[in-house]
Amino acid sequence: MTRTISRRAFLATSGAAFATVLVAGCGASQKPTPAPEGSSSDSDAAPSGIDYLALVNKQHKLPDGWEDAVTITHFVNTEGWDVDVEAKAYEAYLALKDELETQDGVFVDLDSAYRSVAAQQEIVDDFTEKYGEEYVKLYVAVPGYSEHHTGLALDLFLIIEGKGVYNNEDMVQYPEIWEKIHARLADHGFILRYLPSKKICTGYSYEPWHIRYLDDPALAHEIMDAGITFEEYLDEVEPCVAGCEVDYGTSERYREPDMDSALEAILGEFRTWEGCVMQRFAYAGDQSCDDDELAYVNELREGDDSIKEAFDQAIVFVSDFHTPKDAEGAWEADSDYKDWTWHLGRTGADGSWRLMTWGYA
Numbered sequence: 001m002t003r004t005i006s007r008r009a010f011l012a013t014s015g016a017a018f019a020t021v022l023v024a025g026c027g028a029s030q031k032p033t034p035a036p037e038g039s040s041s042d043s044d045a046a047p048s049g050i051d052y053l054a055l056v057n058k059q060h061k062l063p064d065g066w067e068d069a070v071t072i073t074h075f076v077n078t079e080g081w082d083v084d085v086e087a088k089a090y091e092a093y094l095a096l097k098d099e100l101e102t103q104d105g106v107f108v109d110l111d112s113a114y115r116s117v118a119a120q121q122e123i124v125d126d127f128t129e130k131y132g133e134e135y136v137k138l139y140v141a142v143p144g145y146s147e148h149h150t151g152l153a154l155d156l157f158l159i160i161e162g163k164g165v166y167n168n169e170d171m172v173q174y175p176e177i178w179e180k181i182h183a184r185l186a187d188h189g190f191i192l193r194y195l196p197s198k199k200i201c202t203g204y205s206y207e208p209w210h211i212r213y214l215d216d217p218a219l220a221h222e223i224m225d226a227g228i229t230f231e232e233y234l235d236e237v238e239p240c241v242a243g244c245e246v247d248y249g250t251s252e253r254y255r256e257p258d259m260d261s262a263l264e265a266i267l268g269e270f271r272t273w274e275g276c277v278m279q280r281f282a283y284a285g286d287q288s289c290d291d292d293e294l295a296y297v298n299e300l301r302e303g304d305d306s307i308k309e310a311f312d313q314a315i316v317f318v319s320d321f322h323t324p325k326d327a328e329g330a331w332e333a334d335s336d337y338k339d340w341t342w343h344l345g346r347t348g349a350d351g352s353w354r355l356m357t358w359g360y361a
């Protein structure tokens with residue numbers, strides 16, 4: 001296994017490693033993606049016999065036959081690592097890179113792009129042996145379900161003062177550079193794939209470096225200008241959270257996976273509120289998850305015989321949602337409900353969150 005593959009296997013998923021249960025409902029239906037109408041790229045590369053708009057994510061597997069149809073270009077990057085990338089995406093990337101250098105003085109290189117299903121399986125086997133199954137489940141993409149299998153997903157890294165900056169935690173320190181890069185993506189047929197606050201749609205946290213080639217600058221512009229995810233464009237997002245943004249805030253108490261499992265518990269309830277659409281979830285903040293809150297959810301727990309053990313953690317979310325036109329009962333029809341709160345408790349950091357109550361606190 002090459003160094004690039006094993007390192008990226010970890011890094012590419014680390015930012016999003018815990019996006020697990022939350023997206024279980026996103027894009028449940030398998031819908032054929034429209035075939036691109038001819039090429040609008042001016043590259044000379046022989047096009048692959050692939051659908052450049054194929055969706056591959058945690059719910060959508062790489063289409064059958066892809067690996068036989070895709071045309072891969074191989075090159076060695078400035079760090080000496082082998083990189084494989086789909087041929088037309090590579091041509092478009094070179095044009096993007098050239099423009100960034102000459103127009104913006106921004107220097108980038110490609111870290112990792114194409115990874116075969118077999119290579120991903122090798123990583124899973126290797127990491128399972130080294131770190132165990134639990135770890136692999138959290139940090140390593142399931143073979144067949146990584147967008148990198150398409151060859152159309154490219155992980156960039158920055159070159160700053162002649163030095164490669166490619167660790168995720170270092171790369172995010174340069175938001176103004178990423179802004180310049182993102183501004184030029186669509187002209188070359190690329191989109192930014194994992195937008196901030198959109199893990200609920202994509203399954204991944206914000207990754208400024210992961211771009212996706214669509215072979216269609218007009219379409220890329222449409223998506224980038226609207227500020228939506230590829231899933232939203234393809235209508236592959238669970239209707240009750242379409243357009244929803246999640247603000248994890250900052251917390252000393254909870255990590256994103258803790259919050260994701262709490263959100264999944266909330267969605268379990270919210271999905272039953274027919275026609276309601278969630279617009280925003282926000283973590284209420286550490287100050288709202290204090291001893292008073294813990295005492296509150298424990299008080300509620302005492303009224304529920306199914307929960308034996310006392311909670312030792314409490315979490316609160318606030319949300320905005322919209323009710324349907326034909327809402328009945330207690331709901332005001334066709335209305336926005338703002339700052340609606342959700343209160344949950346759990347026992348132990350590994351325990352599952354129980355949704356105890358909701359409403360206006």
Ligand SMILES: [Zn+2]
Nearest residue numbers: 012154155210
């Ligand atoms: Zn990536």
